[in-house]
Amino acid sequence: MLPGLSRRVLSRVLAAAAALLPVLVAATPATAGPAGATGPVLACPTAGFVSQPFHAGHNGVDIANDVGTPIHAVADGEVTISGYTGDYGQWIRVRHPDGRTSEYGHMSRRDVSVGDRVTAGQQIALMGAEGNSDGSHLHLRIWGDLSYSYGIDPEVYLAEGGVILPCVPGSGPRPAPLVYPAESGRVVSARSADGRLEVFSAGADGVHHAWQREANRDWSEWEALGGPGDAQLAIAPNADGRLELFAIDGSTFRHRYQLSPSGGWSGWEDFGGGGHDIAAGVNADGRIEVFASGPAGVFHRYQLAPNGGWSVWEATGGGPAAGRIEMEKSPDGRLEVFALNGSSFQHLYQTAPNGGWSAWDDFGGGGHDLTVDHNADGRIEVFASGPIGVFHKYQTGPTSWSGWEGTGGPADAQLSSERTADGRVEVFAMNGRTAVHTWQTGVNAPYGAWEPFGGGGTEVTATSNADGRIEVFGTNPTGTYHIWQTGFAAWSPWGWVNGTAGPGLD
Numbered sequence: 001m002l003p004g005l006s007r008r009v010l011s012r013v014l015a016a017a018a019a020l021l022p023v024l025v026a027a028t029p030a031t032a033g034p035a036g037a038t039g040p041v042l043a044c045p046t047a048g049f050v051s052q053p054f055h056a057g058h059n060g061v062d063i064a065n066d067v068g069t070p071i072h073a074v075a076d077g078e079v080t081i082s083g084y085t086g087d088y089g090q091w092i093r094v095r096h097p098d099g100r101t102s103e104y105g106h107m108s109r110r111d112v113s114v115g116d117r118v119t120a121g122q123q124i125a126l127m128g129a130e131g132n133s134d135g136s137h138l139h140l141r142i143w144g145d146l147s148y149s150y151g152i153d154p155e156v157y158l159a160e161g162g163v164i165l166p167c168v169p170g171s172g173p174r175p176a177p178l179v180y181p182a183e184s185g186r187v188v189s190a191r192s193a194d195g196r197l198e199v200f201s202a203g204a205d206g207v208h209h210a211w212q213r214e215a216n217r218d219w220s221e222w223e224a225l226g227g228p229g230d231a232q233l234a235i236a237p238n239a240d241g242r243l244e245l246f247a248i249d250g251s252t253f254r255h256r257y258q259l260s261p262s263g264g265w266s267g268w269e270d271f272g273g274g275g276h277d278i279a280a281g282v283n284a285d286g287r288i289e290v291f292a293s294g295p296a297g298v299f300h301r302y303q304l305a306p307n308g309g310w311s312v313w314e315a316t317g318g319g320p321a322a323g324r325i326e327m328e329k330s331p332d333g334r335l336e337v338f339a340l341n342g343s344s345f346q347h348l349y350q351t352a353p354n355g356g357w358s359a360w361d362d363f364g365g366g367g368h369d370l371t372v373d374h375n376a377d378g379r380i381e382v383f384a385s386g387p388i389g390v391f392h393k394y395q396t397g398p399t400s401w402s403g404w405e406g407t408g409g410p411a412d413a414q415l416s417s418e419r420t421a422d423g424r425v426e427v428f429a430m431n432g433r434t435a436v437h438t439w440q441t442g443v444n445a446p447y448g449a450w451e452p453f454g455g456g457g458t459e460v461t462a463t464s465n466a467d468g469r470i471e472v473f474g475t476n477p478t479g480t481y482h483i484w485q486t487g488f489a490a491w492s493p494w495g496w497v498n499g500t501a502g503p504g505l506d
Helices: 007-019 154-160
Strands: 049-052 061-064 070-072 077-085 089-095 101-107 123-126 137-143 187-191 197-203 206-211 223-226 232-237 243-248 252-257 269-273 277-282 288-294 297-302 324-329 335-340 345-349 361-364 369-374 380-386 389-394 405-408 414-419 425-430 434-439 451-455 459-464 470-476 479-484
Touching: 089 123, 101 123, 137 154, 187 232, 187 459, 187 470, 197 232, 197 243, 197 470, 197 479, 232 288, 243 277, 243 288, 269 288, 288 324, 288 335, 324 369, 335 361, 335 369, 335 380, 361 389, 369 425, 380 414, 380 425, 414 459, 414 470, 425 451, 425 459, 425 470
Parallel strands: 232 277, 277 324, 369 414
Antiparallel strands: 049 061, 061 137, 070 123, 077 089, 089 101, 101 137, 187 197, 197 206, 206 223, 232 243, 243 252, 252 269, 277 288, 288 297, 324 335, 335 345, 345 361, 369 380, 380 389, 389 405, 414 425, 425 434, 434 451, 459 470, 470 479
16 A cells, blocks of 8 residues: 555545556446446445455455355346355356456355346355455455456446445345246256256157256256156246246146255146247246247246246237247346247237237248347347358347348257356357357357357257356257366367266157
């Protein structure tokens, strides 16, 4: 510290100096901050005193307090890492819409998972002393570019948003993070409340199930569950964290659900008549909503209360007959539905969070399959395959869309997508001859060329482990297999789940 300057004064001096050094601390403005600031709205990360500031030998700032002191997100964003590492113990990364990343280390407990949307001031963890630590504290880092060896001084960053350390965290309820829909298809995967992945694959003899024994670790053997054969599947979490699985074939629609968060499952229960495809998403208030396509268009059914009973089936006023369906969530929490068949692509969206639905609108020509995801800044991106390859279309604003753009890729491919740990969308395409993938070259950026990812197959789905590593499941007539990131840029070889083939899908 400079002689004669308090930390509060020094922070203000550093903030003023940062304004003279835009190359070192530049950021894209987001929403208006306190007192007319042009940067993002920021929040106090935790209560405590600065025990070690940012300097050449310390990439971050340490804020010390008792074990169990709440830790809060410094800005709105999406959790890209929530896991454990030797130096940090338990740690979290949050990617923010302005392109910056905040990083939190040495916690005694984590309250968020990869993919969660958090708001400025939301509690995300409790302080601890895990990893390489000589006492209970929060180690806070702010990254402008994760490829650099050093980040930004957190005290400067916070001062830009009017937060001067030490600070007092805000109190009172915070908006719940957005829950994004999982990919639907004949193989689906989602994380239980304790972070373990569960996967379901629908063979001719019914649905089969496998699960991680521990978060980010090895897998159980496959368990046969019965249920509809060769079914289309969808999965979504209840408001209390219990996963619920939906399965449909041409004559039957059934569902089953966890009896407690991360616990055992109910038996199959009837959910309606048969159909062609399904998708499930979670409303802003936690109620699950399910859409199903059939020969007369698309219908939906929704929980009347979080964790509660269900409405009757209701028509949506159209939609592609016998269409493929996927769902996504707008940045403001509204669900959106995308459906295509061989001749038509249509789109339906909530007019307000938890509210009613628009009429179907034309979204493009027909195709074979689709996948929908969201950029780090929340904008939705849609990919569709057809006889000449894969195309995509993306939001340019809250209600406006780009035109369709070609990406190359395999013809008539099954598609899936997931976000990398730093917030970039990665897309996987598989047909009977090949499997390839492409990914954004930067956050909210264009895509690179397609690259080989394996041999051909019949279905593909991508999901994320609790620590942010992507895991991909593929199927062929001999079984269900997977491949996973061994780091954040390297992949395992393809292999059977737990060394056993599991169900084959034609």
